[in-house]
Amino acid sequence: MNRFLDWLDDRSGIRGIVKEALYEKVPGGARWRYVWGSCLTFAFFTQVVTGTLLWMSYSPSAQTAWESVYFIQYQVWGGWFLRGVHHYMAQAMIVLLVLHLMQVMIDGAYKAPRELNFWFGIALLGVTLALSLTGYLLPWDQKGFWATAVATNLIAEVPFIGPILQKIVVGGVEYGHQTITRFFALHAGILPAALIGLVVAHIYLFRKHGIHVKEPRPKKDSYFWPDQILKDGVACLAVMLAVIILTLYFKGAPLGPPADPSNEFPARPEWYFLFLFQLLKYVPAFWGAVIIPLVLGLLIFIQPFLGASRKGHQFNIGFWWCLLAGAAGLTFLAFSEDRSNINHGAAVKEAEWQANRVVQIAQEEGIPPAGAVTLLRKDHENRGRRIFAAHCASCHRYNGHDGRGYSVEEDPSAPELAGFASQEWLTKLLNYEHYTSLEYFGGTAFKDGTMAKKVLQKFDEEEQELLPQVAILLSDLAELPYQESLTEERRESLMDIFYDDLACIDCHDIDSEGEGSAPDLTGYGSKKWMTDFIINPEHERFYGKKNDRMPAFGRDNKLTPEEIEIVVDWIRLRPAEK
Amino acid sequence: MTQKANTKKETPETTKKCCSEDSRRKFIVVSTVTVSAACGLFPLASGITTVFDPVKKSSGKQEKVPWTKVAPLQNLSEDGKPAKFEVILEQVKDAWTTYKNVPVGAVYLARDGDEVTAFNLKCPHLGCAVDYRSKSNDYFCPCHNSTFGLDGSVTDVESPSPRGLDTMDTKVEEGVVWIRFQQFRPNISDKVPLS
Numbered sequence: 001m002n003r004f005l006d007w008l009d010d011r012s013g014i015r016g017i018v019k020e021a022l023y024e025k026v027p028g029g030a031r032w033r034y035v036w037g038s039c040l041t042f043a044f045f046t047q048v049v050t051g052t053l054l055w056m057s058y059s060p061s062a063q064t065a066w067e068s069v070y071f072i073q074y075q076v077w078g079g080w081f082l083r084g085v086h087h088y089m090a091q092a093m094i095v096l097l098v099l100h101l102m103q104v105m106i107d108g109a110y111k112a113p114r115e116l117n118f119w120f121g122i123a124l125l126g127v128t129l130a131l132s133l134t135g136y137l138l139p140w141d142q143k144g145f146w147a148t149a150v151a152t153n154l155i156a157e158v159p160f161i162g163p164i165l166q167k168i169v170v171g172g173v174e175y176g177h178q179t180i181t182r183f184f185a186l187h188a189g190i191l192p193a194a195l196i197g198l199v200v201a202h203i204y205l206f207r208k209h210g211i212h213v214k215e216p217r218p219k220k221d222s223y224f225w226p227d228q229i230l231k232d233g234v235a236c237l238a239v240m241l242a243v244i245i246l247t248l249y250f251k252g253a254p255l256g257p258p259a260d261p262s263n264e265f266p267a268r269p270e271w272y273f274l275f276l277f278q279l280l281k282y283v284p285a286f287w288g289a290v291i292i293p294l295v296l297g298l299l300i301f302i303q304p305f306l307g308a309s310r311k312g313h314q315f316n317i318g319f320w321w322c323l324l325a326g327a328a329g330l331t332f333l334a335f336s337e338d339r340s341n342i343n344h345g346a347a348v349k350e351a352e353w354q355a356n357r358v359v360q361i362a363q364e365e366g367i368p369p370a371g372a373v374t375l376l377r378k379d380h381e382n383r384g385r386r387i388f389a390a391h392c393a394s395c396h397r398y399n400g401h402d403g404r405g406y407s408v409e410e411d412p413s414a415p416e417l418a419g420f421a422s423q424e425w426l427t428k429l430l431n432y433e434h435y436t437s438l439e440y441f442g443g444t445a446f447k448d449g450t451m452a453k454k455v456l457q458k459f460d461e462e463e464q465e466l467l468p469q470v471a472i473l474l475s476d477l478a479e480l481p482y483q484e485s486l487t488e489e490r491r492e493s494l495m496d497i498f499y500d501d502l503a504c505i506d507c508h509d510i511d512s513e514g515e516g517s518a519p520d521l522t523g524y525g526s527k528k529w530m531t532d533f534i535i536n537p538e539h540e541r542f543y544g545k546k547n548d549r550m551p552a553f554g555r556d557n558k559l560t561p562e563e564i565e566i567v568v569d570w571i572r573l574r575p576a577e578k
Numbered sequence: 579m580t581q582k583a584n585t586k587k588e589t590p591e592t593t594k595k596c597c598s599e600d601s602r603r604k605f606i607v608v609s610t611v612t613v614s615a616a617c618g619l620f621p622l623a624s625g626i627t628t629v630f631d632p633v634k635k636s637s638g639k640q641e642k643v644p645w646t647k648v649a650p651l652q653n654l655s656e657d658g659k660p661a662k663f664e665v666i667l668e669q670v671k672d673a674w675t676t677y678k679n680v681p682v683g684a685v686y687l688a689r690d691g692d693e694v695t696a697f698n699l700k701c702p703h704l705g706c707a708v709d710y711r712s713k714s715n716d717y718f719c720p721c722h723n724s725t726f727g728l729d730g731s732v733t734d735v736e737s738p739s740p741r742g743l744d745t746m747d748t749k750v751e752e753g754v755v756w757i758r759f760q761q762f763r764p765n766i767s768d769k770v771p772l773s
Binding site: 042045046048049050053054056057064067068070071072075076077078079081082085225226227229230233234236237240365366367368369 | 606607609610613614616617620621622624625626627628629630631634635669671673674675676677678
């Protein structure tokens with residue numbers, strides 16, 4: 001071994017290099033406050049290695065980016081863990097950068113003769129943030145897509161060259177293949193190369209000037225190896241453990257539904273950019289994207305000179321504390337505004353639902369070459385929710401919301417449709433109190449109609465007890481997928497109640513030729529009945545002229561036959577939530 | 579910086595002051611090397627499984643090869659002269675994408691009455707596409723000059739191919755030829771399906 005090392009040393013001078021690297025003098029002894037630089041190097045090293053491993057399965061294009069990340073997350077052996085480590089280490093890096101920066105500021109290590117190295121450090125901060133921003137888009141999910149759209153729109157604010165610059169970065173006017181390939185080249189090529197160059201310069205300058213230590217020295221001088229390295233290593237280990245815990249706790253990095261410009265999503269950047277996001281609520285984009293960064297940048301640039309005086313140094317430290325406090329305050333505001341916004345919460349839930357749904361379909365059916373976004377666009381359940389929200393929810397509700405989970409401010413003006421035609425739904429319908437409440441016909445002219453005033457309200461106690469039986473009969477006609485059908489005998493006996501005991505047949509037909517004055521209940525709640533009803537509720541089989549504002553969606557071409565079928569299937573699919 | 583710590587080294591001052599000092603130092607060095615090694619190995623360890631994913635998925639999990647329609651029997655010459663046909667599978671999964679009805683390869687089909695023989699187009703040597711030569715009525719690989727007879731066996735001793743052309747299961751149902759399309763490990767004398 002020694003002979004080999006001698007040979008190697010003779011040819012490369014390796015011993016000298018190692019010696020120089022390890023026996024750097026640490027004036028005043030090893031200290032915990034010096035660990036941040038090493039932690040950052042460790043974090044970056046992790047990102048390079050895990051990023052390269054991710055690269056082996058990632059495919060940058062609009063039809064394969066989300067799909068390959070889905071593949072990594074759900075199909076590749078240990079892929080979820082790898083993604084998780086890359087994702088959370090990126091966030092740890094931001095935290096470490098802030099810690100490193102504040103330590104340098106407080107210790108005054110940014111002052112002469114270390115100005116140049118301070119600027120390199122600030123440049124490294126910028127490159128790291130750019131790495132985060134570009135990495136965010138690569139999964140091509142809704143979150144990355146919409147959040148990055150905001151960021152690239154800000155580029156256009158740069159005077160004169162903004163719009164051209166934006167086109168170059170985006171690879172055109174619209175987001176697409178070229179956006180991903182460019183962002184990927186930035187994320188995995190240009191930016192890491194820049195970062196490595198800057199880190200080399202940063203470490204070279206750091207070695208040249210040595211560790212900055214405050215006098216009087218706390219302990220006697222020691223060497224980098226092994227005392228400081230042990231402290232650095234333990235700190236890196238702590239970072240590593242934190243990342244592992246986050247990865248295990250959140251089961252890897254999140255993956256939203258595939259990017260879809262036609263599917264709205266509340267754009268929010270990652271937490272460390274939230275302060276900028278919040279700032280843009282108060283200042284014009286030009287200020288947020290150009291003026292403020294420019295002023296701050298200039299101020300930071302001259303800080304090493306300001307720091308020459310005692311007052312200047314204090315100003316510098318105060319400046320960074322204010323900046324951090326401001327960012328923290330804005331971040332807090334952004335979080336609390338979102339938390340108190342019910343619709344934002346619903347939108348996040350909706351995206352979660354879509355993300356789970358698309359993964360479920362992808363696992364069952366596979367992903368077509370056109371990409372996973374087509375799975376959601378074609379999915380009847382997803383479309384059913386959206387059609388209901390767009391066309392039905394202005395009057396009806398579904399479990400109290402608009403079908404997707406968003407609350408609706410106005411009171412409903414038509415019946416709640418979750419569990420429509422189920423036994424529970426009908427039992428409540430046939431109760432006068434419920435019938436005339438907002439949950440059913442309280443918002444319509446029917447609350448004062450014949451059924452309410454002359455039938456339900458007039459039933460005596462004995463008759464009222466029979467009403468749940470009618471509900472069971474009618475619900476059976478609906479043939480709902482989640483309800484068992486009645487036996488022939490039971491149906492016959494219930495028919496007797498419908499015909500004789502309560503004489504419903506006087507107004508409502510079931511399987512008969514006559515035309516009653518109230519809606520025909522033949523096949524009530526079945527797919528065909530609902531489809532016909534939605535096509536034209538004014539048909540004489542249904543409300544006729546008594547129809548109260550329900551549009552004839554099919555007759556007037558407000559919905560296509562396919563859309564009607566989808567929304568009918570969706571309403572019939574499952575019972576109401578308890 | 580931490581990665582370099584794996585290299586063991588003595589300090590310049592090697593004078594032993596006392597035993598406790600010495601064991602303390604030893605403890606620090608061992609801890610430092612351990613901690614640094616853990617940090618240095620962590621990134622690779624956190625994702626190395628993904629690299630071996632294809633090996634894991636294929637090992638011992640040979641899926642049942644489906645029967646696939648290739649051509650009507652009447653399209654095959656009755657004199658046994660082979661003809662080339664595309665093999666189109668109903669569903670093919672490539673990592674994250676599922677394709678429907680895509681060509682996945684080609685076969686030579688030769689008829690003998692109601693029986694059909696199917697040869698994979700790929701040369702068992704190194705996977706070049708084999709040609710049927712009607713003049714000499716044999717198969718010929720244009721890459722390394724292997725020749726095969728109509729029964730698929732190697733005809734020329736100079737041929738580098740270690741085995742004859744790979745046959746696949748065939749059946750004829752209602753006038754249609756079906757095969758179980760498979761690929762095999764190249765350049766070994768046994769015919770071993772790839773999985």
